[in-house]
Amino acid sequence: MTQASYTLPDELLTLARRVLDENRAAGLRIAVAESCTGGLVSAALTEIPGSSDVFEAGFVTYSNEAKHQVLGVGEEVIETFGSVSVACAWAMANGAIEKTNADVAVSITGIAGPGGGSEQKPVGTVVFSRAVRGQEFDEAMADMKNFGDLGRAGVRLQAALCALELLLPSSSPSP
Numbered sequence: 639m640t641q642a643s644y645t646l647p648d649e650l651l652t653l654a655r656r657v658l659d660e661n662r663a664a665g666l667r668i669a670v671a672e673s674c675t676g677g678l679v680s681a682a683l684t685e686i687p688g689s690s691d692v693f694e695a696g697f698v699t700y701s702n703e704a705k706h707q708v709l710g711v712g713e714e715v716i717e718t719f720g721s722v723s724v725a726c727a728w729a730m731a732n733g734a735i736e737k738t739n740a741d742v743a744v745s746i747t748g749i750a751g752p753g754g755g756s757e758q759k760p761v762g763t764v765v766f767s768r769a770v771r772g773q774e775f776d777e778a779m780a781d782m783k784n785f786g787d788l789g790r791a792g793v794r795l796q797a798a799l800c801a802l803e804l805l806l807p808s809s810s811p812s813p
Contacts (some may be wrong), residue, residue, distance in 0.1 A: 682802065695733055745766065750790045751787055
């Protein structure tokens with residue numbers, strides 16, 4: 639039996655290494671709640687040897703039901719605002735904080751395509767949120783971006799890069 643091999647893009651691995659190094663230096667543990675990236679951020683972080691002393695957990699909650707059951711996203715949040723919304727992203731990030739010992743968590747939810755978009759939320763729309771243990775939500779902790787229709791892999795890569803940027807201690811107030 640041969641070992642399967644895959645490679646993640648260098649820019650993703652370089653940023654993941656920086657996230658781990660800076661959070662390690664700051665004494666912070668991190669978690670990720672992913673939807674449209676399907677574990678890409680967690681894969682990049684865990685590709686780096688020694689990541690376990692910084693990376694607490696990664697949740698892939700692709701369906702609305704999983705967002706509710708695993709991360710505690712309220713059904714009313716999804717019904718009222720949709721799964722691609724600041725409210726859902728915040729609830730996902732906050733759920734990751736509540737379910738782990740992480741100091742900082744980032745969530746990603748969006749529409750990677752090729753289908754699923756609408757006029758209000760076209761393909762390439764991705765929402766991010768950052769939760770910091772002990773801090774209440776403020777608007778600076780969430781962002782909606784539209785990467786355009788870069789293709790499914792392109793949207794997922796850009797979303798993963800943005801999520802990693804949000805995990806840098808300089809992007810996040812100290813807990």
